[in-house]
Amino acid sequence: MPNISICENGIYLEVEITESRDVRLLHLSPFPLNVQELDSEDARRKFRIVEIQVTGMDQDDHHGAKYTGTLPGNRLKYVCHTDRHNEYGRKLEIVLEDEGLLVTVHYQMFNDIPVLRSWTEITNSANTPIGLEYVSSFALTGIAKEGSSSWEAKSRLHVAHNTWHGELQWRNNTLPELGLTRANASSLKRLSYSTSGTWSSEGLLPMGCFENVERGTALFWQIEHNGSWHWEISDMANHLYLQLSGPTENENHWWKSIGPGETFVSVPVAVGIVEGAFEQAIGELTRYRRATRRPNVDNVQLPVIFNDYMNCLFADPTTEKILPLVDAAAEAGCEYYCIDAGWYADGEWWDEVGLWQPSQTRFPGGLKEVTDYIRFKGMVPGLWLELEVMGVHCPLADTVGDDWFFMRHGKRVIDHGRYQMDFRNQEVVKHADEVIDRLVKEYGVGYIKMDYNINAGIGTEVKADSFGDGLLQHNRAYLQWVDRVFERYPDLVIENCASGGMRMDYALLSRHSIQSSSDQTDYRKYAAIVAAAPTAITPEQCAVWSYPLRDGSEEEVIFNLVNCMLMRVHQSGHLAEISPNRFALIREGLDYYKSIRKDLAGGLPYWPLGLPSYGDSWLCLGLRCGDKSYLAIWRLESTEDTIELPIHFLAGLDADVRCSYPQRQDCAWKWNPEGGVLTVTLPSMNCARLFELQ
Known part of the structure; x- marks a missing residue:
């Protein structure tokens, strides 16, 4: 059987196909394969190209909780492969089989970028259903094989911790510092990172980086999914492996039955490797993100946005309060004005959201009077929404069926006073479309801040094989809905927000042109978030608040502007009430930003x-x-x-x-x-x- 040897975009990729049709991914590196770095045949057979665990089958390894020795993953046989070019670059597809399963491993490469997108496709060719417990989207063994020292000595793992008001906290450690050392040829210990629920970056960002400091290489990845995900690193046959996936049964309550003739496609992941360190890795990941997201004018022009929430109206908008802010925002040089939360309710609204009709109390002359005035002042009007939820006291909630919402154990899932809406339900989709159409057509809205302030947990039992299966289906249905909105309104800017940065993933960011970075209210604490933000988001997609205080100092104004100057400006604060000298610093900063923003869109x-x-x-x-x-x-x-x-x-x-x-x-x-x-x-x-x- 011929091996598959590829050198593309600075990546050397080697796939071994044995006479018995076993398929191994032996090498992914910026350097050619040195066969002396590979051990015996017994070790190489552990270099699986994919891991799949099916219910009722053994796991052929002393594995603990690790996803090694999976079956049928460990016995898949080569069928054929294709190697061609498409609009993105080179595309390698490797087809494997086992009794009742046909598996295709996809590697999509991108011209001149050392990154590939990987996913796994599984078709049931048997006569009975097959239950999936785990499917890797990417698997690579030997990630530290290059160099002469032990993997304990030469390995550094970069992990991004993420929390509300404290996003993007990267830490790097040796593997022994994290508790992984060579105890045997293969240990039971693994370094496992996972997030479950509808906040894809709560706790951790769905990405990471592994450095071989002796050889001077950095392997990096991102899981491109807006729901549950898992990745792990451990040792096997004296080598380290990396496995990336979407949801799993053990970690995320995901289990999927595929019937005869049915196909399951795993969550896509991006994987790259460079000669260099973490900084070089992020540079290439930035280039990849730009190459694979939806083309849009917003990421070219980088307009300045005023949003009246942070350290300003704090979800208490009225016509009387907004109009002076509109005047001040226009004078400062803002180009969009977004009315944040509260415009749809007379008073307290948290657990009543869902109808999205303007409050007549807040806007006696109508909301359109305000949006028309924003447009008259030369800015594009915007509104805050949280369309994926419905408050438990929303009048509509009692008139629709339970299948509108996530359900577990026969009950509606409730989090923080809201129900989670299920975007597989076409009535839900119709409701969401009607809201978007009304705001765009009746009020001329050109910007929507799409917030999301709950975590609906592990999923839903409605029309699903498991809670996690229901969640995955919903995640994908929501992305399809977003795609259709942009098809109808290609110039509409929709900001992706989830209590700040609780949903920073490139399933959503391949579609949305702008992402909220944080809800942090202290400009001094915000600086650490800002300085790390380009690791997770391209600068031209990263919205950063500038919110000068009513009675602060000039240095405070400058600090706020510097926070956002290399990314996307989300101006806020009581601009109509600050002193002239401080307002002049804001105007100076925004004028300067406009002079450099054309450069930022391509910056590394x-x-x-x-x-x-x-x-x-x-x-x-x-x-x-x-x-x-x-x-x-x-x-x-x-x-x-x-x-x-x-x-x-x-x-x-x-x-x-x-x-x-x-x-x-x-x-x-x-x-x-x-x-x-x-x-x-x-x-x-x-x-x-x-x-x-x-």
Whole structure:
């Protein structure tokens, strides 16, 4: 049998097919395969290209909770493969079989980007149903085989922890620090990371990175799913493996029966590998994200958005309160005005949402009077929605069937006073479409902040083989609904929000042009989130709040603007009530942002001080945009007023450096071309500046 050897976009991929038709993924690397790095035949047969566990079959391994030695995954045989090119790049499909199953492993590559998208397709060719407990979307053994030292010594794992008000907290550790060491040829210990429910990034982001620090490579991945997911790393046959998947039975209450002739397709994942470290990995992942998302003008023009929620109206809008803010937002240079939550209720509304009709009490002259005024002032009007939920006291909730909602054990699922709506139900879809159509056609809405503030848990039992199966079906139905909305309204901007960043995944972000980064209300704490944000979201999709206080200082205004200047501006705050000198700093910042935003849409991130952590006294984030580079610098609770920033890619060059925002000479800097070091002095604690380097 011929092996499959591919070198594409800087990735070497080797698939071995034995005489017995066993299929092994031996190699994925920026370097060619060195056969001396592979062990015996007994070890190589563990390099499975896919793992599948079917109910009623053995798991042929001393595995503990690991997904190794799965059956029929461990005995699948080669049938054929295709290797062709399509509009994205090279596409490899490998077909395997076992009694009653036909399995296709898909690897979609992308021109000039060292990333592939992987998923698994399973068709039941038997005469009886087959129950699936686990299906890998990507499996790779030998992720640390290159180099001479032990995998304990050369491995670093990067994991992104994520919580409300505290998103994007990356940590990197050696595997022994996380509890994984070589106890035998294969241990029972695994490093397992998983999220269950409708918040795909609650607790953890669906991504990670593994560095081989001896060989100088970084393997990175993201799971492109808006629901439950799982990944794990462990050792087997003296090698480390990585497996990525959507929901599983053990971790996520997912089990799927596929009948004769039926097909199941796993959740897609993106996997890449580079010569370099974490920063280079994120750069390539950024390029991949741009290449695979829905094309839209919003990510080219990067308009400035005013939203009246954060540190402003806080979900208490009225005509009287909004109109002065509209005037101030227009004067500051904002291009969209989004009315946030509360516009649909006279008073308390949390557990009554669902009808989405404007409050006549809040808007005596009608909501259209306000949206027309926003348009008159030269801005596009927007509204907040939370269409996937219905409050338990919404009048509609008692008139519709239970099949509108998630159900478990015969009861409607309730979380935080809301029911979760099931987008497999066509009546639910009709209801959601009617709301969108009404807001766009009657009120001229061009921006929707689509929020989502509950976690509906492991799924629903309605028309499902398991709770997790119902959730997966709903997740996919919701994505199909979003696709149809954009087909009807291609210029409509829909922000993806889930209590800030609780649903940051590229199932949704391949469709939505903008993502809420956080609900953090303290601009100083926000800086650490901002500095890490490009790891999870392209800068031009990442909405960051700028919310100056009514009576704050000038440094507070500047800090707020620097927070958002390299991404998407979500301006807020009581702009109609702040002092003229502070308002002038806002106008200056937004004018400057408009002058550079064309560069940001193609920028790649870098971190002169490394990734941020809460409690750091200095933070720094840069964007490389062709020949020009931008650098946001924050001094927090540091008693030292000066910091040295290594800018390695400019070493040896006489770079032109200037403080570009604000335009005043109250900080100092010095460029050392020999060492490639920028030394910056900032005037006080809790201040920030933006620099240009060229």
